[in-house]
Amino acid sequence: MLLTRRSLLLAASAAPVAATFGGAHAQAGWQPTREVEFVVPFGVGGGADLLARVIHKIIVEDKLVPVPIALNNRPGGGGATGIGYVSARKAADPHTIILVNGTTQITPILNPAAKTLSEVRPVMNVMLDDFLLFVRGDAPWKDAKAFVADAKTKPPKSLAFATGGTTDVMAITIFSKATGVEYNALNFNSGGEALTQLLGGHVQACMGNPLEFMGHLQSKAVRALGVFREQRFTALPDVPTMKEQGIQTPAFQMWRGMATPKGTPDAPAKYWEGVFAKVVAAPAFKAYIAENIASEAPIPGDAFVKFLADQEKLYRDLLGKPA
Amino acid sequence: MSVIQELATGLAGALTPWNMLMCLAGVFAGQLVGALPGIGPSAAIALLLPLTFGADPTSAIILFAGIYYGAQYGGTLTSVLISVPGEPSSVMTSIDGYQMALQGKAGVALGIAAIGSFIAGTLSTIGLMLLAPPLARMALAFGPPEYFSLVVLGLTALAAVGGSVLKGLAAGVFGLLLSTIGIDQQTGVARFAFDRVWLLDGVGFIVLSVALFGVAEVLSSAGMATQRPITKIANLLPSRAEWKQSRMPILRGSLIGFVVGVLPATGATIASFVAYITEKKLAKDPSRFGKGAIEGVAGPESSNNAAAAGAMVPMLALGVPGSGTTAIILGALIMFGIRPGPELFDKNAQLVWTVIASMYIGNVFLLVMNLPLAGLFAQLLRVPYSWLYPPILALCVAGVYSQANSIEDVWMLVGFGALGWAMMRYEWPAAPMILGLVLGSIFENSMRQSMTLSHGSLGIFVTRPISAVLLACALIAVLAPAVARWWRARAHI
Structure with a gap:
C-alpha cells in the first residue's frame, strides 16, 4: 500500500x-x-x-x-x-x-x-x-570591460579583491587568466567580511555569491559588473555576463x-x-x-x-x- | 525628537504579549546556552531557525537578539562558579570571579555581573539607538592594517594578565603558536596538521579554555577535595562598598565594550580583555587582580554585554555582520525576505526599532531573572567538592564533544587539561595562552592581508592614521610602566 x-x-x-x-524511479526495489x-x-x-x-x-x-x-x-x-x-x-x-x-x-x-x-x-x-564581480557603488567602472581596461593601464596587482574563501579566489584566477591582468587577493573568513572591506574602500572589488551582496546591490551601495554565467540571471537582468563583454571565461558556478x-x-x-x-x-x-x-x-x-x-x-x- | 518617536513606535511593537513572550524565551534560552560550554548562541539560533519559518520576522529577530545578549549573562555563571568559561568573552571573568567564589563571594560576583551587564546592556542600546549610522561608518574605516594594530594593542595585555611578565609573555606566545595549526586562511594549505584530518581546523578555543580553566582546576584541587572546607556563603548581594568599587569599572567597561563591539570580527572577546587590562592598570593596588578583585568581574562582564549591542550596529546600520552570531541573524533576515543593507533603518524601520525596544525589555528580564538566581546558584558551592568535581568534569567533556561531535577534541581536552594542571602547579598563567590562541589568527591574517595590500611594505601600518594611533597606544602601554619606574627612581635620587 x-x-x-x-x-x-x-x-x-x-x-x-x-x-x-x-526513469530514475523505475527501480523502487529498495527502501x-x-x-x-x-x-x-x-x-x-x-x-x-x-x-x-x-x-x-x-x-x-x-x-x-x-x-x-x-x-x-x-x-x-x-x-x-x-x-x-x-x-x-x-x-x-x-x-x-x-x-x-x-x-x-x-x-x-x-x-x-x-x-x-x-x-x-x-x-x-x-x-x-553563481559568482559576480562587485565594486563599490561610487566606483568609476560601469562594467567589467572598463574595469579591465583601467587595470591594464596600471602596474600589475594595483587593484585588490577581498574574498570570502577559496572558491572566490578561483573566480579571481579565472578572471585574471581571461583578461591577462594580475590582481591582488586578500582572503577573509566569509563573504560578509569581504563585503565590509569593499564598503570601507580598503579593496577595489569583490568576487562573491549574490546572496550576501543583494541588499547592497539594491541600495546601490555596490554595483555588479558581470557574472560568470552562460545567460543573464532572470532575477538580475541588468547584470551582463562576462562573455557578453568580450571576456572569455568558462562558466564558473x-x-x-x-x-x-x-x-x-x-x-x-x-x-x-x-x-x-x-x-x-x-x-x-x-x-x-x-x-x-x-x-x-x-x-x-x-x-x-x-x-x-x-x-x-x-x-x-x-x-x-x-x- | 524623531528618535523618541521611533522608539515609542518600537516599544508599542515590542510590548505586545507575543513579542514579550518571544523576548523572554530568547533571553532564557540565551542564558541557558551561555552557561553550557560547547553550545553557543550561534548554534542555538541556527537550530531554532527552521522553527521560525513562516513566523513574523520581527518576533523571530527579537527571539534571536535575546539569545545573543542573554548568552552573555549565562556565560558568567559557569565562569564564576566552576571556572569553566562558556564563551570566549567570559575567560577574563573566570580569573577573578572564580577566586571570589572560593572566598564565598560567588553571589556577589554573580550579582555585580548581572547589575553591570544590565547597565552596560541598557547604555549600549541607547548608544545603538543614537549613534548607529556614524559608528557604522567608523567600523568601515577598519581595514586589515587597523585590525592588525588593534590586535597588537590587545597583545600588550599578555604580560599584564598574569603575575609574572615573563611567564605571561611565554604563555601568550605559546598560544600564538597554537593558533597557526590548521588550514592557513591565506593559502588554503594545512600547517602543522601532520596529515591528521582532525587537526585541519586547529585547536578550538572551547577545547583550550575548558581544559586550562575547568579541567586543570578540578585536577589541581582533586588532591585536597576531601579536606577542602565548604565555602561559607557570606552575602548574596554586593554591599555598598563593593558597589562603589564597581561603579566606575561598569561604566568604563560599557564604553569599551560598545566601541570595540562595533568593529566587525573582533567584538566581545577583545572588549572583555581590554576592559580587564584597563581596570588592572587603573587600580590603586593591581596585585589584588587574580585574587578576587570585584573590578575584574565588573569591567569585563559589562564590556562583553555592551559589545553584544555594539555588534548589532554594523548589522542594522550597514547590513554586514559584526560577529559570528550576527552573521546568522543576518542570514535569518534574508530567509524572511528582508534584505539586510544600508537601507534597513529606513525601509524596515518598524522591525529595527521594535528589536531595539525589545533589547531594553530583555535586559530588564535578565536582571530580574539573574539577581535572585545569583543567590540560588551560589548555593551550588555548598555541595562538597568531592561531589562537585565529577559532574564538572562530565560537563567539560560533554561540552567539548557536543560542539563538533568529535572524540579527538576530547583527547585534546585531556592533553591540555594535564598541561593546565602543570601550569597551575608551577604558577604559569593560563589566560595569556588563550588570548594568544584567540587573537593569533586575526593577528597573522590581518598582517598578511596588509602586506598583500601594500605590496610588501611595512609602512602601511604607520601611514594610515587609525593604525598609527593604535600602535602608539600599544607602545605607550608597553613603555608607560618602565618610564614610570625610571621617573620614580630619578625622583628618589
Missing part, C-alpha cells in the same frame, strides 16, 4: 523533470527500513548547513521516506572530518546520506591527506551558486549536491536519486533557490559523476595543482 502510493506520488512529482531523469542519518560535514548555521536543513525539512514534511531521518553535523577540515566519519563508520551503508559541495572537492586538492569525494557515491547535484557512502549498491542509490528529485521539485526548495538567487540544477547519478570529474579538472587547473 505504502509502496504503491509512494511510486504514484513519485511519478506525479517527477513528471516535469522526467526527461532529465530518464530504508531503519532510521536514516543525514551527515552534514559542516558546522551548524553556515550556508551548507542551512541547505541541509531545508532538504531535511522537505523530506520530513512531505514524508518522502517512510522512516525517521536525523541530521548529524560533523564539521571540520573543509568537509574532511564529516566524510572521514562516514567512511570509518558508515561504509556502504544505504541508510546514510551526505551533503557535499564544491568545498569538499577543493579540500583534498589542497590537502591530499584529507579524503572527501573519493569516499562517497555522488547521487545528485541539487543547485549551483559552485555546485551543491547529495551523496551516499562509497560502495552503496545501485538500488538504494536509485532510491535516493528519486527522493532528491522530489526535493528539488518541491515548492519549498524553489523558494529557497529564489531567495538565494541561485540556480536549480538537478544532475542525477552518472551525469553528476561526470560533472564532478570536469569540475575537478577545472579546480586543479585553477589552483595550479594538476593531478
